[in-house]
Amino acid sequence: MALASNGPQGHLNGKVGNLVFYMLNGQPVVRLIGRKGKPSRLQLANYQAMEVTMKLLNRMGSFIKLGYGLQAKGTVQNAHNLATSYHKKEALQGEYPNISIDYSKVMLSRGVMPETKDLKIEKVAGGLEISWDPTHSSELQHNDSVMVMICTPETNNDREYLNIARRSEGKCFIPMYEEALNQQIEPYISFISADGERISDSVYLGNLNGLGENKTEKAAKEKYQQVKARFDQVEGNYLGQLKENHGSKPNSKAFKYLEKEYKVLKNQLVHLPGKPG
Template identity: 80%
Template sequence: MAIASNGPQGHLNGKVGNLVFYMLNGQPVVRLIGRKGKPSTLQLANYQEMAVTTKLLSKMGGFIKLGYGLQARGTVHNAHNLATSYHKKQALTGVYPNISIDYSKVKVSQGQMPETAGLRIEKLAGGLEISWDPTATHDLQHNDSVMVMICCPESGKDREYLNIARRSEGKCFIPMYEDVLNQQIEPYIAFISADGERVSDSVYLGNLNGAGKTQTEKQQEEKYKQVKTRLDQLESSYLGQLKENHGLRSNTKAFKYLEKEYRTLQKQLEHLPGKPG
């Protein structure tokens, strides 16, 4: 049952049939509910696009709040809505079912502050050093804060640094463990004024260490490893029994089952993707 709290001409709140009425950010909203049919390819593509986008933004909450918050002021949207909309439309590549992130198009911040000159990133022992031109102009202030986003697609150890340095310092250092430092790294930098009223577009600092393995490739490698491990176990038993029988095949049911599985896995492994190297 829906309630018209503001009279018969007011917005409903609740359920009427297969419609649900509610308020969202001060705006009246109505949506359809009910059992869904089999999704089309376009719907499946949309689901994957949203899933990939959501995963990307899941560890950027603080950065997105600052980087898109100014845009959201005075609108019915919030910072996360704006970031989701941008990345779903602009930062994806590939077609279903192989949709992925184009990290060169990721924008973790959007604003009016001019871009900073001299941006550079360097991999050092124990971490990353990011540097920039610390010179301030009438548009850029010495006390602007530096925000850095480090995406690590392989390990999933994404980190956001929302106040890692001041513009006047000209550089910052981000400590990282060696294993993560040598994996795929996608770094971004942005600047925000001390009062939080101005923010810059984020700048992509470029890929480090090349593209890592995709989720599909990791799954293929794991499958190959499982089959290879099982084959090695069977091979030891199979060859051992042949040796005990002086190279002759046994007529027992157990041996026949062993041989059948062994031959099947041998053939499967020949055509299975995910082989190391």
């Protein structure tokens, strides 16, 4: 049952049939509920795109809160909503079931502060050194804070540095053990004013050490190879029996089981992630 707390002309709150009415960020919302049918390939692609996006953003929550907070200010959106919308549309690559992050298109902050010049990153003894032009102006203040995000997709042991240095310092150092320093690294930098009222677009500093594989990707590839090996075995047997019967299907229970397994495995290979290439 839904209630109209503000009278018959007010917004409903609750359930009516297969509709649910509620308030979200001060706005009246209604959504449909009910049993879902078998999802289409397009729906499955949308589910995976959202899952990949959420896994990325959940690893950098504090950075996103600052990076999109000013953009969300005065709207019914929040920082996470805005970041989700951008990354789901702009920062994904590949097709279902192999959708992944394009780290070169990740944007951890969006704002009006001009981009800082001469941004560089390099591996040095014991860690990473990031440098920039420390020159300040009316738009780039000497006391602007430097924000750095180090993404490590292979281990998901990411690091957020929300106030690692001041613009005037011109560089910062991030200590890392050798093993971590030699894995896939995706680094980003942003600048935010001391009063928190202005922020720059984040800048991708470029991939270090090439592309690696995280635990999920490795497990997906292993699973795919296992199913593929079984499918190749079943397919050979299935096609062999068809050939022996000149293209006709044998009328036996054993062949029916074989055909069922053949179709199930073939369908699994279409939808399983981890496919080579």
